[in-house]
Amino acid sequence: MTVQSKLGFAYAATACGAIAGCRVNETQSAIHPAGPAAAEIAWLWWLMFWAFTAVFFLVLTLLTMAILRRLPQDALPPLGRTGFIVAGGIALPVFVVTPLLILSLRTSAALHLPEDALTIEVRGHMWWWEVRYPDHGIVTANEIRIPAGEPVRLELTSADVIHSFWVPSLNGKRDLIPGLQNTFWIQADQPGRYRGQCAEYCGTQHANMGFHVVALTPNEFRSWIAKRQQPRPPLSGEQQRGAEIFREAGCVKCHTVAGNKAQNEIGPDLTHIGSRDTLGAALIPNTPGNLAGWIANAPALKPGIEMPPTYLPPDDLLALVAYLESLQ
């Protein structure tokens, strides 16, 4: 394949990702819980759904009877007018709402963070997620790898405006607020990928501020951590050139890659970019083609973001992609 045809393939792949809807997109559903916290919330949700459905049909029945004037004008309910108002307007709502309040408080209590959990720091940015494993010295973005079957404590904050962390199948929402640290937790019962989404309007690309929680078996999780901490295999010639281009083309002004004199935190840390499944905060799959298109013109895929287009000769772009994909 010539450089040009490879690049044509790269752009075609990007266009597919951006236009034809080849996006990584898993269901986000709070009524399909995949962890204990979400199961508590879903249980309460269904209880309220059926309780309020019953109330809805009761009100509709009374309304229909009133409209059809099925009751004679002078007929009084067995309790009398005042009794009817007290029973229907005060006693019934108290009877319906009080148990729901008690059960809601019970659910809130059940959502308390378990002790002894792995801690992960998540920082919201317009419009991506910074993810840090403080105990392991790992920094990544838009992807939170966790061990399945174990609670994970999250420390949430924001670098700019208020965002909201929400993985509907794992727990409720929690805001990320600048200057404040909120704690939260998630747990996935089974290994799998769970899509999350910013749930607080935070600007142009709020809708594209997605991420994934990837639950691994505890063994897989430990080996994922260990692999991130090992020294990297030596770079090939093309990857070496890509590393130089990374420094010369200005990528270093915004990004961090451990070991490549890049320590800037405006954009996502790219130390492990090659191991991530998506680009642009769960916007498109992380393939070499998509990555080339993203570098060439990220704002075309995600208008409003800070990453500018980068004009590179085709072989330089491919070398840069080869280097970034090697960063596992």
Ligand code: CUA
């Ligand atoms: Cu961040 Cu909406």
